[in-house]
Amino acid sequence: MLWIKNAYVIDPAQRLSGINDVLVKDGVIVKSAGSLQPADVLEALEAQRLDDVLQVEGEGKYLFPGLIDVHVHLREPGQEEKEDIRSGSRAAIKGGFTSILAMANTTPIVDNRALTEFVRLQGERAAMARVYPIAAVTKGFLGKELVEMMDILDGGAVAFSDDGKGIQNAEMMRLALEYAKLTGCPIISHCEDDSLAGHGVMRKGEMSARLGLRGIPASAESVMVARDVLLAAETGGKLHIAHVSTKESVQIIREAKKMGVDVTAEVNPHHLIFMDKDVSLTDASYKVNPPLPSAEDQIALLEGLLDGTIDMLATDHAPHTWEEKTRPFAEAPFGINALETVLAAVWQNLVLKGKITPDQVIALWSVNPARRFGLPGGTLRPGSQADLVLFDPEYREMISAETMETKSQNTPFLGQEMQGFPVMTIVGGKIRMAGRKLLDNKEEA
Numbered sequence: 001m002l003w004i005k006n007a008y009v010i011d012p013a014q015r016l017s018g019i020n021d022v023l024v025k026d027g028v029i030v031k032s033a034g035s036l037q038p039a040d041v042l043e044a045l046e047a048q049r050l051d052d053v054l055q056v057e058g059e060g061k062y063l064f065p066g067l068i069d070v071h072v073h074l075r076e077p078g079q080e081e082k083e084d085i086r087s088g089s090r091a092a093i094k095g096g097f098t099s100i101l102a103m104a105n106t107t108p109i110v111d112n113r114a115l116t117e118f119v120r121l122q123g124e125r126a127a128m129a130r131v132y133p134i135a136a137v138t139k140g141f142l143g144k145e146l147v148e149m150m151d152i153l154d155g156g157a158v159a160f161s162d163d164g165k166g167i168q169n170a171e172m173m174r175l176a177l178e179y180a181k182l183t184g185c186p187i188i189s190h191c192e193d194d195s196l197a198g199h200g201v202m203r204k205g206e207m208s209a210r211l212g213l214r215g216i217p218a219s220a221e222s223v224m225v226a227r228d229v230l231l232a233a234e235t236g237g238k239l240h241i242a243h244v245s246t247k248e249s250v251q252i253i254r255e256a257k258k259m260g261v262d263v264t265a266e267v268n269p270h271h272l273i274f275m276d277k278d279v280s281l282t283d284a285s286y287k288v289n290p291p292l293p294s295a296e297d298q299i300a301l302l303e304g305l306l307d308g309t310i311d312m313l314a315t316d317h318a319p320h321t322w323e324e325k326t327r328p329f330a331e332a333p334f335g336i337n338a339l340e341t342v343l344a345a346v347w348q349n350l351v352l353k354g355k356i357t358p359d360q361v362i363a364l365w366s367v368n369p370a371r372r373f374g375l376p377g378g379t380l381r382p383g384s385q386a387d388l389v390l391f392d393p394e395y396r397e398m399i400s401a402e403t404m405e406t407k408s409q410n411t412p413f414l415g416q417e418m419q420g421f422p423v424m425t426i427v428g429g430k431i432r433m434a435g436r437k438l439l440d441n442k443e444e445a
């Protein structure tokens with residue numbers, strides 16, 4: 001049993017934002033509002049002695065429902081030199097994520113039930129963050145044949161996506177959304193038209209011209225966003241747009257929502273924090289797909305996030321080896337390692353700069369993802385599973401290979417001291433991290 005005292009509790013689902021005490025018993029939230037006296041605690045927990053209750057002082061810290069990240073690359077099976085389900089889910093816990101959705105672009109691709117079950121079971125074995133598999137939309141990501149959606153859903157998938165690759169064939173996407181209407185399970189679209197993206201390596205514009213790098217026009221994304229919302233409108237299937245990065249995409253999604261299309265969207269913090277201007281030829285940690293946006297796009301992304309056009313934040317945690325990411329910019333793979341640095345990055349660059357409130361961050365990264373993907377969590381309402389994070393806005397940490405659980409170091413923050421980190425992460429009442437140290441096999445609170 002657990003009693004967290006005097007923390008600043010943020011629970012947008014209950015419209016809670018203020019100093020409160022939270023009680024946990026048998027992996028479930030018992031109480032999440034009010035200031036409690038020992039007698040109240042014993043009564044609420046039906047406990048005999050206060051000695052049976054672990055007391056945690058939360059003063060000066062925020063307490064919120066565990067973050068849910070719907071876009072993570074864990075690289076297992078097949079690319080365990082970059083990450084595996086254990087290292088990735090450990091990184092998640094240190095970053096404040098109690099649930100993560102694993103993308104299917106592994107080797108082999110997660111396009112059948114056996115592989116879906118494998119990902120789920122590896123997540124359970126790691127016993128850190130909850131790991132939910134996302135399976136491919138098309139077999140082998142070839143865009144030719146749909147996977148066996150019903151069978152894969154029975155295996156535990158919570159969404160379908162060919163993320164890493166856009167589905168080029170419009171009829172294939174239409175068919176996928178038609179099935180999504182039947183299953184009620186979202187299709188996550190990586191919107192990228194290959195003919196427009198070509199062999200580009202950064203956003204096309206003045207900066208790409210100056211650096212002499214091949215550019216990817218904004219239309220490579222927005223053209224497919226437009227296509228997909230029209231297909232979602234026609235079929236009634238649930239559509240989720242991954243990593244929105246252009247102002248045109250934001251406009252299209254805004255209009256689609258007005259039309260009543262069942263579409264949601266995410267934005268990655270790196271697209272809100274960095275721009276095409278930050279790209280340098282000597283540092284491929286800024287190389288990501290979709291590429292870093294223009295200043296104008298970045299303003300539109302933030303506007304979209306604040307007006308509800310964009311529903312959630314997601315990391316697109318994409319670990320790659322040091323060897324690959326120190327290749328010349330044009331040859332390095334796309335992707336930014338994010339799980340352990342992203343909350344501090346959002347805190348420093350968006351919250352402390354007054355661009356977004358802590359309450360908005362929790363709505364965007366916990367409540368909304370839980371709702372859209374039909375997952376438990378996302379709230380501290382009594383009776384909910386006890387997935388929570390105690391966050392210290394003052395805590396500072398140096399970002400290095402030694403301090404991180406991820407196997408890769410491809411983050412622009414490497415070697416920097418950052419501020420604002422989780423100091424306790426609890427999953428189903430089990431303390432998985434305390435004082436920045438991971439705890440294996442902890443008893444349930």
Ligand SMILES: NC(=O)N[C@@H](CC(=O)O)C(=O)O
Pocket residue numbers: 073105163164165190287288289290316318319334335336
């Ligand atoms: N985002 C990236 O730059 N890379 C992702 C693929 C993807 O999310 O499309 C990866 O798997 O490395």
Ligand SMILES: [Zn+2]
Pocket residue numbers: 163164165190242243289290
């Ligand atoms: Zn993608």
Ligand SMILES: [Zn+2]
Pocket residue numbers: 071073103163164316318
């Ligand atoms: Zn991705």
